[in-house]
Amino acid sequence: MKVILCENYDEMSAKAANIFAAQLTLKPDSILGLATGSTPVGMYKKLIEKNEAGEIDFSAVRTFNLDEYYPIKRDNSQSYFTFMNENLFSHVNIDINNTCIPNGEAEDAEKECKEYEKMLAEAGGVDLQVLGIGQNGHIGFNEPDEKLESYTHVTGLTESTINANARFFDSVNDVPTKGITMGMASIMSAKKIVILASGESKKDAVKALLDDKITTSVPATLLKTHPDVILICDKEAYAL
Ligand code: GLP
Numbered sequence: 159m160k161v162i163l164c165e166n167y168d169e170m171s172a173k174a175a176n177i178f179a180a181q182l183t184l185k186p187d188s189i190l191g192l193a194t195g196s197t198p199v200g201m202y203k204k205l206i207e208k209n210e211a212g213e214i215d216f217s218a219v220r221t222f223n224l225d226e227y228y229p230i231k232r233d234n235s236q237s238y239f240t241f242m243n244e245n246l247f248s249h250v251n252i253d254i255n256n257t258c259i260p261n262g263e264a265e266d267a268e269k270e271c272k273e274y275e276k277m278l279a280e281a282g283g284v285d286l287q288v289l290g291i292g293q294n295g296h297i298g299f300n301e302p303d304e305k306l307e308s309y310t311h312v313t314g315l316t317e318s319t320i321n322a323n324a325r326f327f328d329s330v331n332d333v334p335t336k337g338i339t340m341g342m343a344s345i346m347s348a349k350k351i352v353i354l355a356s357g358e359s360k361k362d363a364v365k366a367l368l369d370d371k372i373t374t375s376v377p378a379t380l381l382k383t384h385p386d387v388i389l390i391c392d393k394e395a396y397a398l
Pocket residue numbers: 193194195196197198224225289290291292293297298299319323
């Protein structure tokens with residue numbers, strides 16, 4: 159794993175955006191794997207600026223998002239569908255038909271998972287995946303467990319994740335208790351992965367990412383077996 163240590167959130171976001179810009183320069187029809195949460199918002203802002211400046215073009219890009227709450231209405235202000243539109247899609251020249259997010263409104267969630275995984279495979283897999291990391295080391299909604307799922311699946315959210323994400327909702331009781339997420343094998347099949355970590359609350363997860371152990375109790379540690387992962391983090395996240 160390559161580590162890029164940054165002074166602060168802004169530098170982390172700029173470095174990550176530069177990697178995405180380089181990817182689109184090299185392969186304009188890239189398949190991008192996208193993440194939600196507060197961490198990648200700065201990177202998305204910089205990508206919007208680069209798009210406005212004519213430095214990058216999203217017209218041929220396809221995207222797959224890691225996850226979505228379940229169940230949740232797409233027009234809920236906290237759905238990842240809304241998040242992606244507000245933080246990236248509605249500001250760049252992407253064809254919205256080329257963007258895929260697990261459907262939190264699906265009546266048959268198992269069927270939705272199978273179809274999502276099939277679409278990913280048919281697209282030929284993700285070229286560049288961005289990940290955030292949960293305080294407990296989750297990626298997507300792959301929560302710490304004895305066994306992790308390989309492919310897109312419905313999952314329960316841990317108390318740690320529900321509490322961490324409660325800041326976006328009116329109350330902790332409004333946070334959905336389930337999600338649909340790509341599995342560990344779906345994520346690991348990306349050709350290149352950039353994982354972002356910012357702030358003190360991520361320091362334990364980053365420490366686990368940088369020791370030489372792999373454990374399903376910190377799902378992100380499985381990334382150590384991937385040949386092309388870049389961790390971009392700020393000093394606070396790197397503290398330990
Ligand atoms: C959520 C998302 C993850 C994200 C994580 C960290 O639970 N499902 O994809 O990485 O939270 O979020 P944040 O960046 O807000 O700390």
